[in-house]
Amino acid sequence: MFAALLISKYGHIIAEGWGAYEVGNYERSEEHFQEVLNNEDDPKIGFFDLVEAHNGMGALSLAHKDFFDATRWYQESKYMLDQHFESRWPKRLDWAKKEDRPIMRTVIGLAHLYYRSSQQEKAKELYMQLLYADKHDGLGVRKYLEALDQKKKFEEVE
Numbered sequence: 001m002f003a004a005l006l007i008s009k010y011g012h013i014i015a016e017g018w019g020a021y022e023v024g025n026y027e028r029s030e031e032h033f034q035e036v037l038n039n040e041d042d043p044k045i046g047f048f049d050l051v052e053a054h055n056g057m058g059a060l061s062l063a064h065k066d067f068f069d070a071t072r073w074y075q076e077s078k079y080m081l082d083q084h085f086e087s088r089w090p091k092r093l094d095w096a097k098k099e100d101r102p103i104m105r106t107v108i109g110l111a112h113l114y115y116r117s118s119q120q121e122k123a124k125e126l127y128m129q130l131l132y133a134d135k136h137d138g139l140g141v142r143k144y145l146e147a148l149d150q151k152k153k154f155e156e157v158e
Helices: 002-006 009-022 026-038 047-063 067-085 098-116 120-133 141-149
Strands: none
Touching: 009 026, 009 047, 026 047, 047 067, 047 098, 067 098, 098 120, 098 141, 120 141
């Protein structure tokens, strides 16, 4: 209960956006992510909320197989993180830590984008980077690495 009070208004909107995405309600998900993006000048918005909105739009574009838009959203997210971390991203990440999730979503989003657009070497590099940073493999990247080694299409991974 108390922890819920620590999440900003935009954090709640982002959580609702990811929830809608997970159940396949892409229209509702986009509304949530777009609401955050439309308020990017609000001083109350958190940096990582903005990164998450970009990641959400990237994931939606990828779900619609719009690789051009997905690239744009994920590259903007990466650029924002590069600026924030001065190109020295954290070496260790953990999906269980809420503050690590925007970073991990950016990396896996780009990796999935590269995998689906037949850029396997770039995908493999990012999956390896994520696996190295997250020893617990909270996002299950090992299965994508195995699928790449077996020359499976992205759609065959599950």
